[in-house]
Amino acid sequence: MFVILVYDTAVERNPKVLKTCRKYLHWTQRSVFQGELSAAQYRALMAALGTVIDPGYDSIVTYTARSPDMVESTTLGVALGGPGDIL
């Protein structure tokens, strides 16, 4: 599935969340990640994030779609996300 993940966490927990997300998703923007995951990987990511955040204060929102083709997106200004898979 295609996942877009947005997080809004307290400053002291930001690096922890960032590092966890980097293992599974591509960084697109400050506090925004996206990428393709299997259902199992998605659950693993959510479980990992669950142990990192403070459920009373932090907030993480994910949007999932069946494939990247199902999502249309436009970028205005600088495209912060990295290049594709030919480096």
Place this chain on the structure above:
Amino acid sequence: MPAVGRTYWLTEPCRIRREDNSVRVERPDGSPVRIPITDIRDLVVFDHVDINTSALSLLSRNGVTVHILDHYGNHAGHFSPAESMSSAATVRRQVEISADDEQRLAISRSLVLATAENIRWALDTDLLDPALEALRNALPACRTNDAIMGQEGNFRRTAWAVLDSRLPPWLRMNGRTRRPPTNAGNAFISYLNALVYARLLTALRSTPLHPAIGFLHADTDRRRNTLALDLAEPFKPLFAERLLRRAASQKHLKESDFETDVGRASLSKNGRKKIAALVREELSTTVHHRGLKRQVSYEELMHLEALKVVRLCLEGTPYKPFRPWW
């Protein structure tokens, strides 16, 4: 094969480092690129790459294979993760089949014939029909692998000549040469063949088969993963010959994409990128598989090919090499 995950093509010099249990690729220009480790199926390295042990152990733990191509596009080697799919029953049967002359020769013959027919399909011409007929008649009489390879060589020579007649003069091969390839056409074919071989090696890693125990190349190429070489044969026309023809007719490749010297040729940096993009697109092309009743990508076809050999070993299902049905 992981359900998701992409192949990453490294066409520029870079450095691979481990960071936060994930991968960071540093390039001489620009900021580092961070790749999620779960998104990597394998890495194909075209250029100088720096890597250290902690990055390698991370790649190994996540089942990522790193393929390294040398300057001339030959397969220079690969790093593969520690065995995790091993199954003694399969490997034992594989060895038995490969040691039994009758069975091994039967598989070799069918591989050579399938490859020849695939070339005929890729070139889409009836100029090859007489050569194909000759091959078909000569094969049953071959009692050794060398004889079979000899027949294949005869057919290949005709096929290269026919392919040449479809190419612009600067891309013509004038006979296949390798290590190093002497001209642009040969350099292109070398690159594509090495890539197909690498793809099959990745496919084989997701099965319990031993990649070094092959059927066709067993006696001639002692130090390579012969099973990957064998299974790559029927796929080469699908990629190498067909893409060369297409790139030539669409004028996608230019003379400046190659670095030609006296007696040797290789791809330029830009050419490598072009080919990586070309192959990546080709690998993700899908066709409808009649047995599975769903769309299957070319990449997955190679995986299915490896599974056919597993079924040959475990269930005794006769192995029929890949032929394009579309």
